[in-house]
Amino acid sequence: xxxxxxxxxxxxxxxYFFLPLVGMLEFSLKMxxxxxxxxxxxxxxxxxxxxxxxxxxxxxxxxxxxxxxxVVVPTVFWVRLKLPRLRPFMEFITLLPLVIPPIVIxxxxxxxxxxxxxxxxxxxxxxxxxxxxxxYAVLALPYMYRAVDTGLAAxxxxxxxxxxxxxxxxxxxxxxxxILPNVLVAVLSGAFLTFAIVIGEYVFAALxxxxxxxxxxxxxxxxxxxxxxxxxxxxxxxxxxxxxLIQLATKFSxxxxxxx
Amino acid sequence: xxxLDLTALQKSFGANQVVKSxxxxxxxGEFVSLLGPSGCGKTTVLRMVAGFETPTVxxxxxxxxxxxxxRPNQRNxxxxxxxxxxxxNLTVAQNVGFGLKIAGVSAAETAARVAxxxxxxxxxxxxxxxxxxxxxxQQQRVALARALAPRPRVLLLDEPLSALDAKIRVxxxxxxxxxxxxxxxxxxxxxxxxxxxxxxSDRVVVMNGGRAEQVGAPFEIYNHPKTRFVxxxxxxxxxxxxIVIDPAGGEVTVQGQPLRLPQPIAALRGAxxxxxxxxxxxxxxxxxxxxxxxxxxxxxxxAAVQFLGAVIRVKAETAAGEISLDLFNRPDAPxxxxxxxxxxxxxxxxxxxxx
Ligand SMILES: Nc1ncnc2c1ncn2[C@@H]1O[C@H](COP(=O)(O)OP(=O)(O)OP(=O)(O)O)[C@@H](O)[C@H]1O
Ligand SMILES: [Mg+2]
Numbered sequence: 291x292x293x294x295x296x297x298x299x300x301x302x303x304x305x306y307f308f309l310p311l312v313g314m315l316e317f318s319l320k321m322x323x324x325x326x327x328x329x330x331x332x333x334x335x336x337x338x339x340x341x342x343x344x345x346x347x348x349x350x351x352x353x354x355x356x357x358x359x360x361v362v363v364p365t366v367f368w369v370r371l372k373l374p375r376l377r378p379f380m381e382f383i384t385l386l387p388l389v390i391p392p393i394v395i396x397x398x399x400x401x402x403x404x405x406x407x408x409x410x411x412x413x414x415x416x417x418x419x420x421x422x423x424x425x426y427a428v429l430a431l432p433y434m435y436r437a438v439d440t441g442l443a444a445x446x447x448x449x450x451x452x453x454x455x456x457x458x459x460x461x462x463x464x465x466x467x468x469i470l471p472n473v474l475v476a477v478l479s480g481a482f483l484t485f486a487i488v489i490g491e492y493v494f495a496a497l498x499x500x501x502x503x504x505x506x507x508x509x510x511x512x513x514x515x516x517x518x519x520x521x522x523x524x525x526x527x528x529x530x531x532x533x534x535l536i537q538l539a540t541k542f543s544x545x546x547x548x549x550x
Numbered sequence: 551x552x553x554l555d556l557t558a559l560q561k562s563f564g565a566n567q568v569v570k571s572x573x574x575x576x577x578x579g580e581f582v583s584l585l586g587p588s589g590c591g592k593t594t595v596l597r598m599v600a601g602f603e604t605p606t607v608x609x610x611x612x613x614x615x616x617x618x619x620x621r622p623n624q625r626n627x628x629x630x631x632x633x634x635x636x637x638x639n640l641t642v643a644q645n646v647g648f649g650l651k652i653a654g655v656s657a658a659e660t661a662a663r664v665a666x667x668x669x670x671x672x673x674x675x676x677x678x679x680x681x682x683x684x685x686x687x688q689q690q691r692v693a694l695a696r697a698l699a700p701r702p703r704v705l706l707l708d709e710p711l712s713a714l715d716a717k718i719r720v721x722x723x724x725x726x727x728x729x730x731x732x733x734x735x736x737x738x739x740x741x742x743x744x745x746x747x748x749x750x751s752d753r754v755v756v757m758n759g760g761r762a763e764q765v766g767a768p769f770e771i772y773n774h775p776k777t778r779f780v781x782x783x784x785x786x787x788x789x790x791x792x793i794v795i796d797p798a799g800g801e802v803t804v805q806g807q808p809l810r811l812p813q814p815i816a817a818l819r820g821a822x823x824x825x826x827x828x829x830x831x832x833x834x835x836x837x838x839x840x841x842x843x844x845x846x847x848x849x850x851x852x853a854a855v856q857f858l859g860a861v862i863r864v865k866a867e868t869a870a871g872e873i874s875l876d877l878f879n880r881p882d883a884p885x886x887x888x889x890x891x892x893x894x895x896x897x898x899x900x901x902x903x904x905x
Contacts, residue, residue: 449635452602453693455622456629457649457700467648471639 318519330520347503351488384435430484441476482532553578559608583747586757628697636681643677649700667695824904831900832875847893
């Protein structure tokens with residue numbers, strides 16, 4: 291009886307989760323009357339605005355990942371090595387982006403960095419891009435921090451650092467040659483999560499008025515019939531591809547397997 | 551002046567003074583062990599030499615150069631850790647070549663030096679493996695090769711053998727000492743295992759509570775301990791009370807029997823002094839009837855017999871307390887039975903007078 295009930299619960303869950311997806315997929319294939327076709331996808335791919343916004347968001351995602359890694363890895367490394375008492379504080383800080391709504395953050399940015407402020411970042415496209423990247427990095431911080439922190443917890447940070455130092459390595463070398471390679475898998479999983487977040491993000495890009503993929507999705511949803519379904523399916527596929535890449539990265543790190 | 555010179559080193563963590571005025575000179579090519587109980591400051595001294603801790607007071611010189619305030623990566627010192635600390639993402643060869651690469655040594659020379667080091671540690675074919683594919687003993691040998699590859703001025707080892715099983719520990723001892731001799735590298739070895747310290751070192755520093763209690767060759771430390779702590783920490787020790795009869799002539803009585811010590815005693819007539827005896831200087835006389843009147847002999851009863859192979863450790867109960875003694879195993883002389891009445895004999899020159 292219990293088994294039947296739990297199977298029923300799983301079935302309900304699966305239907306609840308997958309039915310809309312299947313429906314959306316089916317709908318995205320029905321652009322041509324009377325038969326299934328990939329016309330909607332072809333139309334999306336051919337849309338220059340899609341190409342521009344998608345390209346922009348991919349670029350922003352990559353920049354955000356690089357920026358996030360450069361900020362988070364050395365910080366977590368230093369806190370774990372020299373200021374372990376600050377760890378609870380770090381945990382708290384890095385949770386804030388999950389608690390504070392993005393709209394609040396972005397309004398804060400606009401107030402702080404508008405054209406009449408001490409640092410008028412929003413005055414130029416490039417400055418706004420930089421601001422947007424920082425915003426994305428903040429949104430991704432909870433995931434990036436946790437991924438890197440878990441990665442660093444798995445290695446004997448202090449002894450490895452000291453071993454490298456006694457062999458002549460300075461801080462940069464320690465980070466680049468010893469720490470980063472050993473937390474690469476963790477960093478990668480943080481990176482893919484960051485990618486997934488940035489690709490779908492709407493609020494920041496819309497309010498800072500940058501030509502990103504999120505606002506394009508919303509615009510397409512309001513102005514086209516079949517293409518939004520195709521776009522949604524593609525976005526889902528991309529996110530899942532990221533998840534699978536995380537799994538693969540974990541699998542292919544041959545040296546992190548421990549003998550005991 | 552010594553090659554490695556530690557002068558009046560002190561180290562405090564907050565209000566806790568961990569190292570209190572530590573002096574040591576190590577000659578070039580010498581192997582010195584720091585031996586002492588847990589928490590006595592051995593690792594702290596080593597970490598100050600390596601540069602991971604800055605002394606609160608004092609100076610460290612290597613070959614005449616003051617390195618007290620140099621960063622660890624500027625000191626050219628090799629370090630081997632208890633936990634191996636090999637870089638898990640690098641192969642054995644890359645680990646060994648790590649220091650050379652940082653020093654800017656050419657690829658060809660690095661490869662040659664790495665091959666030399668791997669041959670030296672007896673793992674010539676393991677260069678392509680990753681650390682997790684090696685046993686603990688092999689990992690520690692690779693760590694040694696990695697520390698030695700950049701030709702450091704000083705080699706520091708912090709309990710490098712404690713994480714290994716007993717058998718490998720003993721064989722690696724000899725191997726490390728061999729390599730150290732071959733390269734003639736000045737070495738400080740930290741351990742809390744006295745057997746390790748005594749068997750490997752040119753000199754041993756016995757530490758207690760942040761101070762060096764005695765510095766000397768193993769033979770010296772074992773046979774002529776300067777303080778009660780050294781006597782008791784190094785080796786097994788039996789203690790007996792004796793009453794001084796003639797301080798200048800070194801005459802005492804133990805349990806009413808006269809005993810002459812080779813040196814004068816720094817105590818007044820009639821005072822009680824502590825005598826210490828190593829288990830191997832006490833002889834066991836099974837046939838008490840053989841003892842002639844006037845010879846020194848303590849009556850005793852066998853309380854425990856531990857057969858260790860080459861050595862048989864016997865515990866005997868006397869009026870002055872329990873005494874441990876070691877007998878060499880001989881096929882024609884079985885150990886005495888429990889409860890047997892025996893006599894214990896020892897010579898005045900084998901006795902250590904405890905201060
Ligand atoms: N970074 C530190 N901060 C505060 N106290 C410390 C620090 N490092 C060491 N100590 C203290 O200094 C004392 C000596 O430590 P040390 O590690 O030098 O001992 P040790 O002789 O190496 O002992 P063991 O044989 O257990 O390794 C200990 O009481 C320890 O608690
Ligand atoms: Mg220690």
